[in-house]
Amino acid sequence: MEKQHKVQCYAAPLEGITGYIYRNAHQHIFQGVDKYFTPFVTPKPKKGLNTREKNDIAPEHNKNIPVVPQILTNKAADFIKVAGMMEELGYKEVNLNLGCPSGTVVSKKKGSGFLADLEGMKYFFDEVFSQVNIEVSVKTRLGVENPDEVIDLMNVYNAFPISEVIVHARVREDYYKRPVNQEAFAQCLAISKHPVCYNGDLFTAQDIENLTAKFPDIKAVMLGRGMVADPQLTEVFCEKEAYGDSISVENRQELDYVRWKAFLDELCYGYEHIMSGGRNVLFKLKEVWSYMITFFPESEKYGKKIKKAKTVEEYQRIVDSLFREMGIV
Numbered sequence: 001m002e003k004q005h006k007v008q009c010y011a012a013p014l015e016g017i018t019g020y021i022y023r024n025a026h027q028h029i030f031q032g033v034d035k036y037f038t039p040f041v042t043p044k045p046k047k048g049l050n051t052r053e054k055n056d057i058a059p060e061h062n063k064n065i066p067v068v069p070q071i072l073t074n075k076a077a078d079f080i081k082v083a084g085m086m087e088e089l090g091y092k093e094v095n096l097n098l099g100c101p102s103g104t105v106v107s108k109k110k111g112s113g114f115l116a117d118l119e120g121m122k123y124f125f126d127e128v129f130s131q132v133n134i135e136v137s138v139k140t141r142l143g144v145e146n147p148d149e150v151i152d153l154m155n156v157y158n159a160f161p162i163s164e165v166i167v168h169a170r171v172r173e174d175y176y177k178r179p180v181n182q183e184a185f186a187q188c189l190a191i192s193k194h195p196v197c198y199n200g201d202l203f204t205a206q207d208i209e210n211l212t213a214k215f216p217d218i219k220a221v222m223l224g225r226g227m228v229a230d231p232q233l234t235e236v237f238c239e240k241e242a243y244g245d246s247i248s249v250e251n252r253q254e255l256d257y258v259r260w261k262a263f264l265d266e267l268c269y270g271y272e273h274i275m276s277g278g279r280n281v282l283f284k285l286k287e288v289w290s291y292m293i294t295f296f297p298e299s300e301k302y303g304k305k306i307k308k309a310k311t312v313e314e315y316q317r318i319v320d321s322l323f324r325e326m327g328i329v
């Protein structure tokens with residue numbers, strides 16, 4: 001299917017899930033993702049990046065994938081150093097994490113903790129934009145406690161040549177659970193001089209269609225948990241956007257579980273290749289399944305079985321029998 005959509009689709013960073021094994025498998029099997037954002041790397045002043053982080057952004061692990069590395073820091077010097085490193089590796093854009101709500105991150109005034117210090121942020125951007133050559137986008141929340149904070153925040157972003165503002169339409173205090181605030185997002189869109197991407201609670205192609213109909217000026221949508229649950233989500237949306245209701249129901253793309261199986265096999269193979277010990281491999285696969293399981297019949301029964309699997313072989317047997325019951329393998 002040729003991609004014709006006007007609204008771009010980005011794969012959100014999900015730490016522990018969307019690393020390079022996941023990105024490679026997804027990009028190989030499914031279409032429709034315009035950019036994959038890496039889970040954040042945190043530069044340490046002396047040591048730089050750790051081995052896991054270096055592996056995740058290594059060009060040989062991200063061949064032919066449109067990847068944007070994400071950086072979590074509030075120190076301009078550390079950001080500049082890592083951004084320079086990314087530029088040397090061939091990346092065109094880096095993304096600043098201004099959304100992470102975790103207590104340990106926020107207490108260090110990083111992630112969404114940085115949103116409480118607008119003066120510090122202006123100083124940070126002044127330094128960064130006087131020295132970097134690579135495009136810098138931000139992924140922000142609406143504020144720390146109150147969505148009204150977004151007005152001042154957007155004005156700070158407007159003062160710098162940020163390439164794109166991705167807005168997770170919640171404040172820090174909402175974490176990932178409380179309802180998204182689309183009214184406050186509308187304010188961002190009205191104020192921002194930069195292209196804006198919407199993020200938060202888009203789980204179905206219909207959700208994306210409703211959102212893009214409501215906000216036709218957005219450049220992109222970013223998909224997180226919805227895309228881990230349904231790795232085909234971008235394809236279904238692209239088709240809907242390209243053909244609208246003109247495509248007949250019979251010709252609509254069905255969820256193609258043969259490719260879902262191929263994707264899961266590739267994930268398993270990829271993790272087995274880089275991880276020692278079945279336990280670590282199983283942990284990764286179980287995490288993906290905790291999102292995906294809702295798309296399968298008898299999800300409760302199979303969800304429990306997968307969770308209880310003790311070895312990769314046992315896991316494979318359970319998954320095979322699930323797909324066999326569905327008539328897939």
Ligand SMILES: Cc1cc2nc3c(=O)[nH]c(=O)nc-3n(C[C@H](O)[C@H](O)[C@H](O)COP(=O)(O)O)c2cc1C
Nearest residue numbers: 012013014015039040168200201202223224225226
């Ligand atoms: C397990 C998990 C890990 C995440 N890791 C990151 C991260 O590394 N960087 C980041 O900017 N956001 C991270 N997020 C936030 C997501 O990128 C996204 O903003 C959030 O899940 C809301 O979008 P969604 O409703 O489409 O999932 C994470 C979220 C979850 C649930």
